[in-house]
Amino acid sequence: MDMLPPSDVLVRYGGNLPRYTSYPTAAQFDASVGAAEADAWLRAVPAGTPVSLYLHVPFCDVLCLFCGCNSSVVRDADLRAAYARLLIDEVHRVAARLGAGRPVRHVQWGGGTPTTLPPESMRAVMETIHRLFAVEADAEIAIELDPRFLPDDYPPLLGALGFNRASLGVQDLDPAVQAASGRVQSLEQTEDCVRRVRAAGIRSVNVDLIYGLPYQTVDGAGDTALTVAEVLRPERLAVFGYAHVPWKQKRQALLPEAALPPPVERLAQRARIDEALRLSGYSAVGLDHYARPDDALCLAAETGHLRRNFQGYTVDPAPVLVGIGASAISNFPQGMTQNVPANAFYARAMETMPDSLPAVRGVCRTGDDRLRGEVIERLMCDLQVDPAAIGTRHGISASWYESAWPALRQAEMDGLVVLDGPVVRVTEKGRPFLRNIAAVFDAHHAPAGVKRHAGAL
Numbered sequence: 001m002d003m004l005p006p007s008d009v010l011v012r013y014g015g016n017l018p019r020y021t022s023y024p025t026a027a028q029f030d031a032s033v034g035a036a037e038a039d040a041w042l043r044a045v046p047a048g049t050p051v052s053l054y055l056h057v058p059f060c061d062v063l064c065l066f067c068g069c070n071s072s073v074v075r076d077a078d079l080r081a082a083y084a085r086l087l088i089d090e091v092h093r094v095a096a097r098l099g100a101g102r103p104v105r106h107v108q109w110g111g112g113t114p115t116t117l118p119p120e121s122m123r124a125v126m127e128t129i130h131r132l133f134a135v136e137a138d139a140e141i142a143i144e145l146d147p148r149f150l151p152d153d154y155p156p157l158l159g160a161l162g163f164n165r166a167s168l169g170v171q172d173l174d175p176a177v178q179a180a181s182g183r184v185q186s187l188e189q190t191e192d193c194v195r196r197v198r199a200a201g202i203r204s205v206n207v208d209l210i211y212g213l214p215y216q217t218v219d220g221a222g223d224t225a226l227t228v229a230e231v232l233r234p235e236r237l238a239v240f241g242y243a244h245v246p247w248k249q250k251r252q253a254l255l256p257e258a259a260l261p262p263p264v265e266r267l268a269q270r271a272r273i274d275e276a277l278r279l280s281g282y283s284a285v286g287l288d289h290y291a292r293p294d295d296a297l298c299l300a301a302e303t304g305h306l307r308r309n310f311q312g313y314t315v316d317p318a319p320v321l322v323g324i325g326a327s328a329i330s331n332f333p334q335g336m337t338q339n340v341p342a343n344a345f346y347a348r349a350m351e352t353m354p355d356s357l358p359a360v361r362g363v364c365r366t367g368d369d370r371l372r373g374e375v376i377e378r379l380m381c382d383l384q385v386d387p388a389a390i391g392t393r394h395g396i397s398a399s400w401y402e403s404a405w406p407a408l409r410q411a412e413m414d415g416l417v418v419l420d421g422p423v424v425r426v427t428e429k430g431r432p433f434l435r436n437i438a439a440v441f442d443a444h445h446a447p448a449g450v451k452r453h454a455g456a457l
């Protein structure tokens with residue numbers, strides 16, 4: 001607890017902030033950008049340039065109360081199979097615009113719980129991708145799993161389809177926390193899931209932990225991290241602060257709000273998890289990821305090649321990420337687009353506009369967005385950045401960020417950064433405040449008090 005910042009620092013940096021998985025962030029999306037831009041930007045990707053694919057499955061077996069994802073419970077397997085047919089249709093539309101045989105470097109399935117698709121549907125989507133794209137031999141093919149609901153036939157299927165990375169949630173092992181959060185999952189269930197996934201040949205496992213849940217304690221969070229590290233031995237972990245946004249995600253209103261830990265307790269939980277994971281041999285990567293030192297994520301972080309996208313930290317260097325499915329976001333050099341969020345409207349858009357893409361909102365990047373986006377991404381990935389050098393590369397004066405200096409100097413006085421000439425270096429104490437430091441360079445950031453994002457700490 002001695003390492004924790006004093007209360008005035010917590011007050012100063014406790015506002016609502018984006019996670020900066022993109023810049024501009026999704027808060028800047030509007031309906032002035034949509035299907036026409038998605039169409040033009042796909043067609044403009046230079047021949048031979050690799051792309052990455054993200055496929056969104058908005059179904060879960062049970063909804064966890066803390067989750068902010070776009071997902072719902074759909075029991076009817078025929079409806080889930082019908083959704084998979086829409087994914088196949090959209091894959092065709094994307095491939096037609098990108099041109100035949102486009103190289104693909106990463107395929108990521110997320111949600112929701114992608115394994116809610118019937119196995120034959122999953123196979124059909126993956127076979128379509130392999131038929132229409134040139135998936136590279138060493139491509140990363142990743143999927144999110146729910147250890148509580150992993151059908152017996154799924155791990156062998158994933159192995160046969162070439163999946164090589166699986167990500168699964170643990171959150172916290174304390175039964176009281178699990179009960180309050182609507183996610184009861186024993187360690188044995190998770191162990192069994194990891195064993196089956198590895199037996200199927202999936203060589204890399206990522207585990208998600210969360211701090212800041214109702215009734216969570218510093219000791220409980222630390223014990224969970226230690227147990228997960230020593231029993232499950234995942235290659236990577238992601239450690240997220242619970243994002244309480246009940247004004248956006250209605251199910252979170254069912255959580256016992258009075259039992260949510262305050263910011264100082266959240267930071268202490270985070271610090272204890274950090275300590276446990278480092279003791280277990282993991283290295284910290286960026287804001288909230290951990291990996292074994294020989295993992296590609298660590299190597300990328302050490303060499304300045306780490307990237308940040310909608311899935312978090314990645315080694316994926318592809319300049320174009322195409323999101324497929326309801327609510328999926330695509331990223332292009334020119335801007336970002338997002339598909340229709342609600343399943344029913346996504347289905348209607350796909351069926352009534354067969355020649356179009358289902359994108360309905362987005363944002364165009366300006367030159368200023370590109371500059372600030374690069375500064376923010378390097379900060380989030382490298383924990384240091386030279387904004388002047390990046391400005392020079394973008395053809396503008398090195399003094400472009402003059403207005404950021406007062407906030408940077410304050411962060412230095414608070415021990416969060418060291419200012420070394422133009423270079424901003426985030427200290428270890430400043431790592432939990434990375435979003436606050438990135439926000440200094442965010443020209444779109446809403447004024448204090450506007451509730452669009454979760455609390456930063």
Ligand code: SF4
Nearest residue numbers: 060063064067111112
């Ligand atoms: S945490 Fe996973 S399983 Fe739970 S509701 Fe969210 S996406 Fe579904």
